[in-house]
Amino acid sequence: METLEQIKNRAELAARGAKIEITPNPGPSGQSSLLIDNEHAVEVAKFLRDHAALAFDFCSNVTGVDWLDRSIKKTTKVKQVVDGVEKEVDQTTEEIISGYLEAVYHLYSMKLKHGPLIIRMRAPNRGDAHMPSLTPVWRSAELQEREIFDLYGIKFDGHPDLRRILMWDEFVDHPMRKDYVQPDDFEWEPTPHDEVLARAKTHYTPRPQQDGSEKITAPPQS
Amino acid sequence: MSAVETIEAMERPPVTMSSRLDGELLEVSMGPQHPSTHGVFRMNVALEGEIVRKLKPVFGYLHRNHEQIGEHTSYLGSMPYTDRLDYFCSMTNNWAYALSVEKLAGIEVPERAEYLRLILAELTRLQNHASLLGFLLSDMGAWGTPLMYAFREREKILDLFESLSGSRMMCDYMRFGGCRVDASDEWLAAAKKIVDRFPKFLDEFEELILQNEIVIARTQNVGKLSPELAISAGITGPMVRACGVNYDIRKVDGYGIYPRFKFRVPLGDHGDTYDRLMMRALEMRESIEILKQALPQIPAGPIVNPKVKVRAFRPPVGEAYGRIEAPKGELGFYLISDGGPNPYRYRVRPPSFINLTILEDMCLGHTVADVMVILGSVDIVMGEVDR
Numbered sequence: 001m002e003t004l005e006q007i008k009n010r011a012e013l014a015a016r017g018a019k020i021e022i023t024p025n026p027g028p029s030g031q032s033s034l035l036i037d038n039e040h041a042v043e044v045a046k047f048l049r050d051h052a053a054l055a056f057d058f059c060s061n062v063t064g065v066d067w068l069d070r071s072i073k074k075t076t077k078v079k080q081v082v083d084g085v086e087k088e089v090d091q092t093t094e095e096i097i098s099g100y101l102e103a104v105y106h107l108y109s110m111k112l113k114h115g116p117l118i119i120r121m122r123a124p125n126r127g128d129a130h131m132p133s134l135t136p137v138w139r140s141a142e143l144q145e146r147e148i149f150d151l152y153g154i155k156f157d158g159h160p161d162l163r164r165i166l167m168w169d170e171f172v173d174h175p176m177r178k179d180y181v182q183p184d185d186f187e188w189e190p191t192p193h194d195e196v197l198a199r200a201k202t203h204y205t206p207r208p209q210q211d212g213s214e215k216i217t218a219p220p221q222s
Numbered sequence: 223m224s225a226v227e228t229i230e231a232m233e234r235p236p237v238t239m240s241s242r243l244d245g246e247l248l249e250v251s252m253g254p255q256h257p258s259t260h261g262v263f264r265m266n267v268a269l270e271g272e273i274v275r276k277l278k279p280v281f282g283y284l285h286r287n288h289e290q291i292g293e294h295t296s297y298l299g300s301m302p303y304t305d306r307l308d309y310f311c312s313m314t315n316n317w318a319y320a321l322s323v324e325k326l327a328g329i330e331v332p333e334r335a336e337y338l339r340l341i342l343a344e345l346t347r348l349q350n351h352a353s354l355l356g357f358l359l360s361d362m363g364a365w366g367t368p369l370m371y372a373f374r375e376r377e378k379i380l381d382l383f384e385s386l387s388g389s390r391m392m393c394d395y396m397r398f399g400g401c402r403v404d405a406s407d408e409w410l411a412a413a414k415k416i417v418d419r420f421p422k423f424l425d426e427f428e429e430l431i432l433q434n435e436i437v438i439a440r441t442q443n444v445g446k447l448s449p450e451l452a453i454s455a456g457i458t459g460p461m462v463r464a465c466g467v468n469y470d471i472r473k474v475d476g477y478g479i480y481p482r483f484k485f486r487v488p489l490g491d492h493g494d495t496y497d498r499l500m501m502r503a504l505e506m507r508e509s510i511e512i513l514k515q516a517l518p519q520i521p522a523g524p525i526v527n528p529k530v531k532v533r534a535f536r537p538p539v540g541e542a543y544g545r546i547e548a549p550k551g552e553l554g555f556y557l558i559s560d561g562g563p564n565p566y567r568y569r570v571r572p573p574s575f576i577n578l579t580i581l582e583d584m585c586l587g588h589t590v591a592d593v594m595v596i597l598g599s600v601d602i603v604m605g606e607v608d609r
Binding site: 025026027028029031057058059060061063065104106110113116118138139140142143144151165166167168175176 | 281282285287289290325326327328451453454455456457458462467469474537538539540541542543545552554556558559566567569571575576578579580608609
C-alpha cells in the first residue's frame with residue numbers, strides 16, 4: 001500500500017479543494033489516519049474506492065467517537081520583572097480544545113488485499129452534528145451509520161434509512177456519548193415505583209401504548 | 223419511527239374496488255420469539271401471496287450497550303465479557319480482543335501461546351460450523367436428528383475447552399500476551415484423537431445432508447448474492463467466499479502463526495445458500511488440516527509474556543484496530559487509549575451484524591419459507607448482533 005502522504009496528495013489532486021490532514025497515531029500500532037473535511041468526503045471516498053492503485057472496495061468498520069471539551073496545559077518559562085528584578089517565572093497556558101463528534105471508517109481492499117486505511121470526519125457542533133453519509137459509496141456503512149446515529153446522535157445526510165437501530169424508537173438521548181447520564185439505576189428494585197418511577201417519568205417521553213401493556217411512563221400530553 | 227409506522231410506510235398498492243385480494247401486500251412480523259430466528263430477532267416482511275416483496279430487519283432486543291460497559295471497565299475486565307458476544311465462539315472472541323490490545327500496547331506473544339491460540343481457534347471453527355449446519359437443517363424441517371449429530375461432535379470439542387479453561391462456552395482463556403493456563407500433554411493427545419476422528423463424522427454428515435434431495439431443492443438458487451454487492455456491503459467470512467471472492471484474513475493479514483501452515487481457501491461459484499452450506503463443510507476439512515499440522519509441532523515454553531502487567535495495565539496513548547477471521551467473518555476490535563486504565567473507546571466490529579446488511583436483497587422474490595433458510599445460512603448470533 002502507498003504511504004498516507006501519497007494517498008493524501010493523490011486524493012487532493014482528484015477532489016479539488018478537499019482539505020485532508022494526517023492525524024498521527026502516537027501508539028505502537030502506528031495506524032495513522034486521514035482527516036477529511038465533510039464537504040468533500042463523498043468525493044474523496046469515491047476516489048479511494050475507484051482508483052485502480054488504491055481500490056479500497058471494502059469498508060470494514062465504521063464507528064463514532066465522542067470527544068468532550070478538553071484542555072492541554074503547557075508550562076513555559078517567561079522572563080518577568082518582579083520587584084524591579086528580572087526573574088524567570090513558570091507560566092502555565094491552557095489551550096482549550098472544544099469537543100466534537102467523530103466518525104471513523106476502516107477501509108481495506110479485497111481486490112488488492114491491502115489496508116487498513118483509516119479515514120475520519122468530524123462534526124464540531126455536538127448539539128446538532130451533521131456529516132455526509134458514505135453509504136452510497138460503501139453499502140456496509142448502512143447499518144453501522146444507523147448505529148452511530150442511534151448511539152452518538154450524528155445525522156448522516158444522504159443516508160437512505162436513518163432510524164434508531166438498537167435503542168427503541170421513542171428513546172430520546174444518545175447513550176454512547178461521554179456526557180450521557182443514565183436516568184436511574186433500575187436494578188436495585190425489580191419494578192420501578194415511587195421515587196424511581198417519578199424520575200423515570202420525567203426522563204422518558206410519553207410512549208404510545210400500542211400493545212396494551214402496563215403504562216409505566218407518563219400519559220401522552222395533549 | 224415506531225414499528226407500526228414502518229409497516230405503514232411500506233409501499234402498498236392502492237386498494238380499489240376492482241383490486242383482487244392476491245394483489246395486496248400482507249405485512250407479517252416474523253419473530254422476535256421464533257425458533258428459526260436464532261435468538262430474539264424480528265423481520266417486518268411484506269408478502270404478496272407467499273412471495274417476499276419487502277423485508278426490514280428489527281434489531282436491539284438483546285442490546286445491553288456492551289461497548290459502553292467496556293469503556294467503564296479495565297482492559298482485562300472486558301475479556302470475560304467478550305465471551306458473551308458470540309457465545310458459540312468465545313475462543314475467537316478472546317483472541318480478537320487480545321490481538322487488538324496487543325497491537326495497542328505493542329506486546330509480543332510467546333511461541334507456545336500462539337500455537338495454543340491457533341489450535342483453539344480452529345477447534346472453535348469446527349464446532350461452530352458443525353452446529354450451524356445442524357441448525358440450518360433444523361430450519362428446513364429436519365427436526366432433531368442432524369442437529370443432534372452435530373451437537374454430539376460439538377460436545378466433544380466443548381469437553382476439551384472445559385478441561386482446559388474450566389468452562390464449556392464462557393472460556394475466558396486468552397490474556398494479553400498469551401494464554402491463561404497451559405495445556406498438558408494429555409490434553410494435546412485428547413485433542414489429537416478428536417481431530418483424527420472428525421473426518422469420519424464429516425464423511426457421514428456430508429453424505430447425509432449435502433447430497434440430500436430436499437436440501438438441494440431448498441437451497442440451490444435460493445438467496446443468491448453477487449460478489450460486487452457482497453464486497454460493497456462488507457460481507458466477510460464464509461458468506462463472501464461462497465460468492466467466489468478470495469478473502470480470508472488468515473491468508474491476507476497472516477496474523478498469529480497462520481503463514482506457517484498449509485491450507486486452502488474454499489471458494490463457491492454461485493453465491494447461493496447451497497454454496498454457503500458447502501463452504502462450512504469444506505472449511506471444516508481445512509481446519510482439520512491445520513490442526514493436524516499444528517498439534518504435533520507445538521513447542522515447549524512459556525505461555526504468557528512476563529513483561530505484561532496484570533494490575534495497573536495502561537497502554538500508551540494511541541489507537542489500534544485488530545481483526546481476525548472468526549468462524550462467522552471478520553471480527554475486529556477498535557480501541558482508543560488515553561493512557562488510562564480503561565479504554566477511551568471500545569468498539570466491536572461484529573461480523574454477523576454487518577452480514578445482515580443484505581438480508582433484504584437476498585430474500586426479495588423468494589417465498590417466506592426460504593427466508594428462514596437464507597437467514598440460517600447467514601449464521602447470526604444475537605449476542606453479537608445486538609451487543
